[in-house]
Amino acid sequence: MSSLFHSTLIPCPSPNWREVGVRAEWRTIMLRIQNVTKTYPNGTQALKNVSFDVKDGEFLVVIGLSGSGKSTLLRCINRLIDPTEGKIFWDNTDITIASPAELRNIRRKIGMVFQQFNLVKRSSVMTNVLSGRLGYVNPWLSLVGIWPEEEKKKALQSLERVGIADKAYNRADALSGGQQQRVGIARALMQDPKLILADEPVASLDPVLSHSILQYLEQLNKEGITVICSLHFLDLVHRYATRVVALKDGVKVFEGSAQEIDRAKFKEIYGEEAQEVRAASL
Amino acid sequence: MQRSRIIRNVFLIALIVAALGISYNVTGVDFPRLFRDLPKGGPILREFLSPDVFTREMETRTIEIDFPIPCGSAPAESEVPASGPRLVPSVNCADERQKFTLEGFDLEPNSEVIIRWNLPDDRTMTAIRTQTDANGYFTSEVEARPIAATKDGKPSQLEVDTNTPVGGMKPSQALKDVVDAMFVTIFMALLSTTIATFVAAPLSFFAASNITRKGVAGTTIYYVFRSFFNLMRSYDPLLMASVFGFWLSFGAFPGFLALTVVTIASLGKLFSEAIEGIDSGPIEALQATGSNQLQTVVYGVVPQIVPDFISFIIYHWDINVRISTIIGFVGGGGIGFYLSEQINGFHYDRAGTAIWAIVIVVWAMDFLSAEVRKRLT
Amino acid sequence: MEQSTVTNSRLGLSGLLSAVIPGLGQFVRGQRYRGVAILLGFLVMLATVVWYKNPLWYASPIAIWLWNVWDAASARQRSILLPVLFGLLAAYSIGWRVVGIDFSKADMNRARMIVRPMLRPDFIQERRERNTMWVPVQVPCAPEPPKAVREDGGKKATAIPDCGPVGETIIVSVSGMWPNTETNVVWQNPIGNSMMLGEGETSMLVLTTDENGSLTTAIRVPTTALVAAPDPTLPQLHRVYFDQYRPIGGYELSFIGNEVLKGALATVAMALIATVLAVLFAIPISFLAAHNLMSGNPVTYAIYVVVRTLLNILRSIESVIIAIVFVVIVGLGEFAGALALAVHSIAALAKLYSEVIEGIDPGPIEAIRSTGANWVQTVRYAVIPQIIPPFTAFTLYRWDINVRSATIIGFVGGGGIGFLIIELTRVNNMRGLSSVFIAIALVVVTLDYLSAKLRERLV
Known part of the structure; x- marks a missing residue:
């Protein structure tokens, strides 16, 4: 599999932080989440006073049961959901008080990958990928569907990187689930993101495909893009995470490396009845 | 639980029956009439099924005779010609509502025949449509309608048009x-x-x-x-x-x-x-x-x-x-x-x-x- | 892709073919659907333009023809957008003229005259109490006319003189009525027709009684008083009425309101009867129109084709047109309407039902049969459960449509x-029409909602 992207990948600009270990402390903090609380209009408290920092180049995995607030947390970061309280700092600006124009500028630097892929099914793969660039291009030309040549070239390159350039002119719903998720990643790549938010990117996929998708994310991470990813399966967490944040009922119950999650911690996060399931043995 | 369901269903059925009964009355459903009068729809349907799509160029010839109603109110047609296209009524005058036979001889063969009353006040009234046979003959029963009665000594005329198709079909x-x-x-x-x-x-x-x-x-x-x-x-x-x-x-x-x-x-x-x-x-x-x-x-x-x-x-x-x-x-x-x-x-x-x-x-x-x-x- | 293999000479040939018959070049090149569509579009456009004989509009078929040749002679498929645009442009310019769209006709003052009364629907009215009194007047005079004095329950009315010819001035007075109340003074001829006594006999004469409940006024015997009389020289007793009204609180249905309610009930009833009739006939017919059941042997297939064709013809004719025939057969009234709706619904429902039957899943039938069930049991447990819910849903949907058509x-x-609508429009009764519209909206929206809820529960 890895031979596939050797030819197309740019050499890594920054070293994988796992290999440098202690030096991680010196890395800059790119995202600071401070006492974020989210209460929905119906009274549900999805997040309670959650705080943590994300450092440049991390592969941070958020774990927790369904409904523990993982999705809400990720969506608070690019403000698809407005947090009720707390602050989120991105490059020393507070996202929570950004104006609509500022917010759009911030969002275009944060790619997002979704559990349900969220592609426009009836549009072509190409259009879906190009739409990742909407925050950059001339808004009026984009409305009538005119795209600069270099953007189209870039879209094809992105598709090549995820290995499905030949599907560029197919309709999105003609692709399999794994392929659709790769289109989702290509769309995020178009944004030249500094950070990728991945909300359960493999929950709708076969275990075997899960690894292939996460390997793409890992590869991007090695190229220097910070990744915040929510995951279900603990074995995937062990395999990919450089650091883990665990949520339970909206409260942060754990923060540390994947290796620190022992049996007791596991029960604490997932509850007494939980049994560890392995996604796949690759 | 089971019981209440039965009650509900019975109630619903009663409701539907009542609604149907009321509707039946309000609508005035009358199937006997429908079956009895169904033939009334026949002529319309027949005409619907023979739409007026093509016509042929028609040549129309007209003959007319005086026909006093009642008898003696005006002079009747004196004599019927023995040959050529001619109309022959069974009586040469009639009382109101009397029925008589009208025959036509040596008219255009295979033509449409329209029998009309030319009323004394110059209005016309179509009485009967029929068809001539291959010899140019037709016969038809005509009623002496009161409206065709002689007025001020001027009798109505019986007028017969024969429409003969000539030339080809064309869109009507x-x-x-x-x-x-x-x-x-x-x-x-x-x-x-x-x-x-x-x-x-x-x-x-x-x-x-x-x-x-x-x-x-x-x-x-x-x-x-x-x-x-x-x-x-x-x-x-x-x-x-x-x-x-x-x-x-x-x-x-x-x-x-x-x-x-x-x-x-x-x-x-x-x-x-x-x-x-x-x-x-x-x-x-x-x-x-x-x-x-x-x-x-x-x-x-x-x-x-x-x-x-x-x-x-x-x-x-x-x-x-x-x-x-x-x-x-x-x-x-x-x-x-x-x-x-x-x-x-x-x-x-x-x-x-x-x-x-x-x-x-x-x-x-x-x-x-x-x-x-x-x-x- | 394949375009690169097409050589120039072949392109020229297909261009030439398309120049002779539009679409032929495309057809020969293997784009069959495109070729047929082009030919059809071109022919329809040409037929329309030829029919209307407007030289300007010829530009459109010519443009389509040119585009077609260009498309056939190009290696790449040209966008269909251009000819569609030509076609629409021509269709609009012709259609605009033919339909006679003329917004200058939209006179706002006239609209106001129509809408203003519609804002006050004639449905209910105040309950009123009537206080009435009359006095006889002879027209024309007999040698000894009866005295024009009448007393009734403390009320007294007189006329001086007791009689008179048409146009005669008569002093009428009344006492014992309600005090300080508007009173209508009206002439009534012997057969009960009322005539107005106001200015020019076209308006109501309205006077107010004094504090004692009396009034006196001069009237003229109306010019139309003897119009209906068989012999105008024969003296007859006419009446002069004094009518007072006062509200007694509360509201009641007005005459029109009553008619509207009756009409609404008749409409719903007609739709219900029509739907029930239609279902009874459509179910057996739908089996004859189901392809999977009838395609077995030539005889049944022939029946299938005939039934389908008949259904298609009937479905194309709106129930209003069918009603004309039934009005001739069973006379005016709801029954004729119900029959017409039923016939149209039979055609529509039978088609929908037969599609349900065609779409039955053979899996359950196989499964039930494999348990050793006989034919009836198989139908009962594998076929009926599959068709009942969609049949019911289609029937409810049809009932909705029938109410609207009714x-x-x-x-x-x-x-x-x-x-009622026809009658109200004939006399320009916009207030009545408005209450009809309200009633229809209420009935249709309610039934719509109910049947939507029912269908939701079924599916």
């Missing part, structure tokens, strides 16, 4: 009129559907709960548009046409306008439901890329709804063709107007031409739109 | 509320 006037009216009908449907689309497409966003129903103002707008669509949709376009007819006088224009208004409401509702049914995922994804509102609509909403919209438009085009065939019944122009005129004038053969034209056009449009929709999905 | 079937004499 009725066919030409029907094609003309059909064009109006189709254009009415085309224009009302397209114009309604342009109006309904933007308005439907206001009636889509996932787009508009936010905050007090949004909720108000949502309900206003929703109720407007629901209200207007409940009226048959003919009903609307009768009011628009008041305003704009009669013709195709008020019919077109009525059709457009109802179509706007109907399409608006269908469109808004399509918008409500869209997947919010792609919209979220687009927002996450930093695109603005308009870009989100163009790249996230429009591609999702366009196929549904097109399918609804074609569906409505189909309906509108049907409705525009009858909107003329309330003075709305098109084939319906022609049809109602012919029926009011008892020209059922011309009405038949119109009905067949309707069947062909509606069927063809049905077929076409089904094909197009099949290709879309 | 509102207008009265236009051709089919009974229901449409009858």
Whole structure:
């Protein structure tokens, strides 16, 4: 599999932080989440006073049961959901008080990958990928569907990187689930993101495909893009995470490396009845 | 639990039976009459089935004789010629309501015969239509109608026209009129559907709960548009046409306008439901890329709804063709107007031409739109 | 892709073919659907333009023809957008003229005259109490006319003189009525027709009684008093009425309101009867029109084709047109309308039902049969459960449509509320028409909602 992207990948600009270990402390903090609380209009408290920092180049995995607030947390970061309280700092600006124009500028630097892929099914793969660039291009030309040549070239390159350039002119719903998720990643790549938010990117996929998708994310991470990813399966967490944040009922119950999650911690996060399931043995 | 269900079902059945009973009475259902009088529909159906499509050039010859009613009120025809085209009544005068036989000899063979009374005041009244045989002979029973009575010493005349076809077939006037009216009908449907689309497409966003129903103002707008669509949709376009007819006088224009208004409401509702049914995922994804509102609509909403919209438009085009065939019944122009005129004038053969034209056009449009929709999905 | 293999000479050939017959070049190249569509579009456009003989409009078929040749002679498929645009442009310019769209006709003052009374629907009225008194007047005079004095329950009315010819001035007075109340003074001829006594005999003479409940006024014997008389020289007793009204609180249905309610009931009843009749006939017919059941042998297939064709013809004819025939057969009224709706619904329902039957899943049938069930059991447990819910849903949907159609079937004499509409429009009664519209909206929206709820529970 890895031979596939050797030819197309740019050499890594920054070293994988796992290999440098202690030096991680010196890395800059790119995202600071401070006492974020989210209460929905119906009274549900999805997040309670959650705080943590994300450092440049991390592969941070958020774990927790369904409904523990993982999705809400990720969506608070690019403000698809407005947090009720707390602050989120991105490059020393507070996202929570950004104006609509500022917010759009911030969002275009944060790619997002979704559990349900969220592609426009009836549009072509190409259009879906190009739409990742909407925050950059001339808004009026984009409305009538005119795209600069270099953007189209870039879209094809992105598709090549995820290995499905030949599907560029197919309709999105003609692709399999794994392929659709790769289109989702290509769309995020178009944004030249500094950070990728991945909300359960493999929950709708076969275990075997899960690894292939996460390997793409890992590869991007090695190229220097910070990744915040929510995951279900603990074995995937062990395999990919450089650091883990665990949520339970909206409260942060754990923060540390994947290796620190022992049996007791596991029960604490997932509850007494939980049994560890392995996604796949690759 | 079981018991209450039984009670509920019994109650429901009783309700349905009662509703049917009341409806039966209110409607005045009378099947014996239907079966007894079914033959009355025969002549109309027969004429419908032999539409006036082609005519042949006709040559008309007329002979007439004086026929006093009652006898002695005026001098009768003195003598009947022995040869040549001639009319021979069994009596040369008659009393009111007396029946007699009229024969014709040596007329044009195989021709249509129209027997008429030429009344003393120069009005004419068609009595009977019949046909001559190969020898140019016909016979028919005629009644001496009181209206044909002699007036001021001037007797009525019995007049017989023979219409002989000469030359080839050609499209009848009725066919030409029907094609003309059909064009109006189709254009009415085309224009009302397209114009309604342009109006309904933007308005439907206001009636889509996932787009508009936010905050007090949004909720108000949502309900206003929703109720407007629901209200207007409940009226048959003919009903609307009768009011628009008041305003704009009669013709195709008020019919077109009525059709457009109802179509706007109907399409608006269908469109808004399509918008409500869209997947919010792609919209979220687009927002996450930093695109603005308009870009989100163009790249996230429009591609999702366009196929549904097109399918609804074609569906409505189909309906509108049907409705525009009858909107003329309330003075709305098109084939319906022609049809109602012919029926009011008892020209059922011309009405038949119109009905067949309707069947062909509606069927063809049905077929076409089904094909197009099949290709879309 | 394949375009690169097409050589120039072949392109020229297909261009030439398309120049002769539009679409032929495309057809020969293998784009069959495109070729047929082009030919059809071109022919329809040409037929329309030839029919209307407007030289300007010829531009459109010529443009389509040119585009077609260009498309056939190009290696790449040209966008269909251009000819569609030509076609629509021509269709619009012709249609606009033919339909007679003329927004200058939209006179706002006239609209106001129509809408303003419609804002006050004539449905209910205040309950009123009537206080009336009359006095006889002989027209023309007999040698000894009866005294024009009448007393009734404390009320007294007189006329001076007791008699007179048409146009005679007569002083009438009344006492014992309600004090300070508007009173209508009306002439009534011996057969009960009322005539107005106001200015020019076209308005009501309205006077107010004094504090004692009396009034006196001069009237003229109206010019139309003897119009209906068989012999105008024969002295007859006419009456002068004094009518007072006062509200007694509360509201009641007005005359029109009553008619509207009756019409609405008749409309719903007609639709119900029509739907029930239609279902009874459509179910057996639908089996004859189901392809999977009838395609077995040539005889049944022939029946299938005939039934399908008949259904298609009937479905194309709106129920209003069918109603004309039934009005001739069973006379004016709801029954004719119900029959017409039923016939149209049979055609529509039978088609929908037969599609349901065609779409039956053979899996359950196989499964039930494999348990050793006989034919009846198989139908009962594998077929009926599959078809009942969609049948019911289609029937409810049809009932909805029938209610809507029943509102207008009265236009051709089919009974229901449409009858009332025709009568109200004939006398320009916009207030009455408005209450009809409200009633229809209420009935249709309610039934719509109910049947939608029912269908939701079924599916």
